[in-house]
Amino acid sequence: MRAAIVFIVAFAAYSAAGPVIEEQVPEYSRFIQFPDGNEVPHTVDLEEELELEIEEIEGHAANNLYQLFTRLNPDSSQTLVINDADSIHNSNFNPADPTVVIAHGWLSNQETNLNSVIRDAYLEKGDYNIIVLDWSRLAIRNYITAARGVPAVGRGLGQFLRFLHETTGAPYTSMHLVGFSLGAHLVGNAGRELEGAVARVTGLDPAGPLWYTSSDRLNSNDGVYVEAIHTDGGYTVGGLGIGSAIADADFFANGGASQPLCLTNICNHNRAWRYFAATVSYDHLTGRECSNILQLTLNTCRGQSLNMGNADLTKSGSGTYRVNTARRYPY
Structure with a gap:
């Protein structure tokens, strides 16, 4: 009977016309494998106590x-400190240039590969203030504890950006x-702290475990334009990322559940930041809008x-x- 009900619900979702990817909360085992910043798997107990x-x-x-990189200091960071105007004025921060903030995920820090890969892509393109957020003192805790702290850490980032705006005049636009991953929900909360005033918020495979039913997850109110890139979402069995639409625009790379040449969820999950960089x-990956899940799955959008x-x-x-990519960089 349960299988029949699941089939009916799935068929209804697949057949629905209009905007897509109805909310479905997949099942997670109590113990899952989740990667650190070096893509090494760690066992997570989703029922573990807070630390x-x-x-x-x-x-x-x-x-x-908050570590600042610009074309004047592309490899060596300058530390910016909230409520310390001198740390801003004595740095290379230029309010006339766009500001990009990068937030890592669980068991990661400022040295995690995704930070430098995204940073370098921007600085090769033009003049930017690249701010790498290091929240590792909480991110090194167990997954349950780190996830619980994401909203507060995100609000702290929002307060820092408000200070930056008030100190330098750098516009939210x-x-x-x-x-x-967890950092996707973090930047969502930062944008919410600023009442959705920032120009863009991008979630790279926003973390799935514990987040499907959370009011603190990334959503379309967090910025003027909010985008999510999904690479390891699951419709029935949960992936490491959320498998349903949560933003203004949601891009499901190669269907959003598995990626070319990837044999593990960890590989799928990390493709999100590689694709984004x-x-x-190159600004070369184009999506076609889908009317329902069946189109998304069958690549008929x-x-x-x-x-x-x-x-x-x-x-x-x-x-x-749906966005279809090549197997290797630049995808």
């Missing part, structure tokens, strides 16, 4: 580190927040086109898109 008290978790926003450089990722601060669009 810290709630008050201590929420206080971790004060431990955020020149800010783009980019986060991977490539689009910053024929709706309007919208490019995935890229560095365009004035980008706009909505809907669910």
Whole structure:
């Protein structure tokens, strides 16, 4: 009977006309494998106890580190400190240039590969203020604890960006927040702290476990334009990323559940930031809008086109898109 019900619900979702990817909460095992910043798997117990008290978790926003890179210092960071105007004025931060914030995921830090890959793609393209957020003092805790602290850390980032705006005049319309996995929900909360005023928020395979039913997950109110790139979502068995549409525009790369030459969820998951960095450089991956899940799955989407990722601060669009990539860089 349960299988029949699942089939009926799935068929209804596949057959539905109009905007797509109805919310489906997949099942997760209690124990899953989730990668660190070096793509090494770690066993996560989704029923594990918090390692810290709630008050201590929420206080971790004060431990955020903001590392600035520009074309004047592309490899050696300058530390920006909230409520310390001198740290801003004495740095290479230029309010006339766009600002891109990069937020890592679980068990990661400022040295994690995705930071340098995305940073270098931008700095090879033009003049940017690249701010790498290091929230590793909380991200090194167990997954349950790190996930619980994401909203507070994100609000802390939002407060820092407000300070940056008030100190330098850098407009929110020149800010783009980019986060991977847990970092995707983090930058969403940062954008929400600023009442959706930042130009763009991009979630790179936003983390799935514990987030499907959370009101703190990335959503379309977090920026002027909010985009999600899905590479390891699951419709029935949960992937490492969310497998349903949550943003203004949702791009499901190669269907959103598995990627070319990938044999593991970890490989699929990390393709999101690799694809994004490539689009910053080449702006070459174009999606076609889908009317329902069946079109998305069967690669028969024929709706309007919208490019995935890229560095365009004035980008706009909505809907669910399938993007087909090549097997190797630049994809």
